[in-house]
Amino acid sequence: MENAVRHSRVVVLIDHNIEWQATLLWSALRSEGWLELYPLEMVMFNDVGLAHDSNDRDVWRFAQKSRMILLTANRNMEGKHSLEKTIREENTPASLPVLTISQEVRLREREYRTRCAERLLEIVFDIENYLGIGRIFIP
Numbered sequence: 564m565e566n567a568v569r570h571s572r573v574v575v576l577i578d579h580n581i582e583w584q585a586t587l588l589w590s591a592l593r594s595e596g597w598l599e600l601y602p603l604e605m606v607m608f609n610d611v612g613l614a615h616d617s618n619d620r621d622v623w624r625f626a627q628k629s630r631m632i633l634l635t636a637n638r639n640m641e642g643k644h645s646l647e648k649t650i651r652e653e654n655t656p657a658s659l660p661v662l663t664i665s666q667e668v669r670l671r672e673r674e675y676r677t678r679c680a681e682r683l684l685e686i687v688f689d690i691e692n693y694l695g696i697g698r699i700f701i702p
Contacts, residue, residue, distance in 0.1 A: 678702035
């Protein structure tokens with residue numbers, strides 16, 4: 564797969580449990596014309612062959628190997644394969660950040676959705692400065 568950072572094409576892997584909310588977010592990006600300004604692509608687990616019951620560690624490793632930014636809402640530190648534990652154990656200075664929507668139920672609200680979209684774009688536009696961060700909560 565083409566390197567998302569080096570070629571300025573950013574691919575965002577949507578966690579399976581927020582697919583509907585992510586489509587709302589993408590609609591906000593599209594309606595504001597932001598997707599025309601920046602080559603940003605959204606992919607779902609089905610698009611890339613990930614099983615919906617994949618554990619957090621496997622999802623994180625897949626996203627890093629494929630140079631995709633993982634967008635999630637509820638990955639936690641419960642269990643040995645939890646997202647937070649994985650980030651703490653495997654994150655490197657070259658790792659792409661995981662973006663976590665702080666309150667995914669609020670994506671139904673236009674203002675909150677717009678704030679999340681703007682924050683996502685801020686990070687994407689300056690992705691090189693976010694490498695190695697681990698996790699970023701948005702908005």
